[in-house]
Amino acid sequence: MSTLSLAGRVAVVTGAASGIGRASARLMAARGAAVVLADRQDPAETADIIRAAGGQVRALALDAxxxxxxxxxxxxxLDGFGRLDILHANAGVSGPLPPDLTVGAGDFSEKHRINLIGPWLAIRSALPHLKPGASIICTASVAGLRAGAGGIPYSASKAGVVSLVQTVANAIAGSGVRANAVAPGLIETGMTAPLYDDARARGREDRIGQLNPLRRGGEPEEIAELVAFLASDAASYVNGQVIAADGGLTSCLPVAPRPAGGRPGT
Ligand SMILES: NC(=O)c1ccc[n+]([C@@H]2O[C@H](COP(=O)([O-])OP(=O)(O)OC[C@H]3O[C@@H](n4cnc5c(N)ncnc54)[C@H](O)[C@@H]3O)[C@@H](O)[C@H]2O)c1
Structure with a gap:
């Protein structure tokens, strides 16, 4: 059996009604995991897709x-499938991209509540039930690694997620449970729909993702592949890490982009 197989595992995915969470739940179910979907929007549609493909699923509408x-x-x-092996703490909210130097405590707190405290509460509830080989995966963001990819509260909350997986991985040393994060770049989902819609409306779709060396935006399924890898035994020695899937965006210092195929000095 491939080490990527998730047969017999049970996964929870938060933010599973849409985007990256839906894609990760679908892929983990396709690799054999039974999946619990949680989202404050009803994740019934995701559940239907997984069920139609032969997967085992439960769906919950709640504030994660x-x-x-x-x-x-x-x-x-635990009640539905008897165990818990994989936690993908993914639910998140963004907000405006340009830095807002007047943002107040209410907005700042709410971003942190959902993006950072939410993953912590998920980890805290899951930990007593996780056995050696289990895997925690949080969705961070390139915005948590560098400036320029999100507003101030969002970016700070995602930097917190980076620290969360590092500190949790060390706090549970010896348990055999791994904790990692994925840091997506620009991915077409519900969260980024306004940006994509606006670019399309202005005939500028070809400008999307031009800051990364792959020169395109990403798809939720490309993040799901990384999540499912981290969930599996194929990632058995990957722990306490934050792995970017961003087309190479964070690999580069800021320089003026050259035309595709252009060489230095040309
Ligand atoms: N799309 C991107 O470009 C991008 C880039 C980096 C990181 N991310 C992160 O990926 C994660 C998934 O976002 P997405 O891009 O798929 O966006 P999305 O809006 O399509 O999905 C996010 C889901 O989270 C749910 N959600 C929000 N708050 C919740 C709460 N309190 N309780 C339960 N569910 C809640 C929403 O209802 C939604 O279904 C987020 O953490 C986001 O910050 C996205």
Whole structure:
């Protein structure tokens, strides 16, 4: 059996009604995991897609960034499928991209509640039930690694997610449970729909993703591949890491982009 197989595993995915969470839930189910979907929008459509493909699934409409919500999705995994092996703490909200130097405590707190405290509550609820070989994956962002990819509260919350997986991986040393994060670049999802819609409306779709060396935006399925890898035994020695899937965006210092195929000095 491939080490990428998730047969017999049970996964929870938050933010599974849309985008990256939907793609990761679909892929992990396709690789054999039973999946619990949690989202504050009803994730029934994602559940239908997984069920139609022959997967085992439960769907919960709840706020994942509350203690009760986190306890509920962990309990559903245990009661519905008897165990919990994989936690993809992915639910998140962004907000405006340009830096807002007037943002207040309310907005700042709400981004942190959903993007950072939510993953922590999920981890805290899941930990007592995770056995050696289990895997925690949080969705961070390139915005948590560098400036320029998100607003101030969003970027700070995602930098917190980077620290969260590093500190959790070390706090649970010896447990055999791994904790990692994925840091997506620009991915076409519900979150980025306004940007894509606006570019298309202006006939500028070809400008999307031009800052990275692959010169394109990414698809949710390209992040799901990384999540499913980290969930699997194929990633058995990958721990406490944040792995970017961003077309190479964070590999580069800021320079003026050259035309495709252009050489230095040309
Ligand atoms: N799309 C990108 O370019 C991009 C880049 C980097 C990181 N991310 C991160 O990826 C993750 C998934 O976002 P996406 O791009 O798929 O966007 P999306 O809007 O398509 O999906 C996010 C999902 O999270 C859910 N959600 C938000 N708050 C919630 C809460 N409190 N409880 C339960 N569910 C909640 C939403 O209802 C939605 O279904 C987020 O953490 C986001 O910050 C996205």
């Amino acid at each position: 960034a509350t203690e009760d919500g986190a306890d509920a999705f962990v309990r559903t995994a």
